[in-house]
Amino acid sequence: MTPKQQKALALARARRRRAAAQQPQEQEAVATQEVPQTNLVEQTMNGVNEGLAELAGLPVDLATGALNLGISGVNAMAGTDIDAISDPIGGSGSFKGAL
Structure with a gap:
């Protein structure tokens, strides 16, 4: 070697x-x-809270989706650059933040 x-x-x-x-x-x-350890009750309540936030914010989220679809159509037709709505007040994101 x-x-x-x-x-x-x-x-x-x-x-x-x-x-x-x-x-x-x-x-x-x-x-x-x-x-960190969580027990079954804490995990269940976290899931319930998240589900309630989604349900409570559903109408606002649906309306926001429809408005954003219209905004993207206007942007495509007119060549504008209007920003889409993100995280509207009363949507599921605001409820999740509050919980």
Whole structure:
């Protein structure tokens, strides 16, 4: 084996040893991180709240969709650049933000 090959082999072994030494430390760091725990009642209530927000905001979201469709038609016909309505007051996004 040439000296150059021996040096490359030694570097590869050193890198492998260094990676193996660091791996347990990384696993310990991941194992010590605490994950917030939620129970079934909290998860259920979050789902119910999200469903109610969607339902309460549905009429405004539908009207906004119709208006945005009209705006895109006007933009296409007249060559204008009117912005679409995003996150209207009374839409499901505003209810979700309030909950």
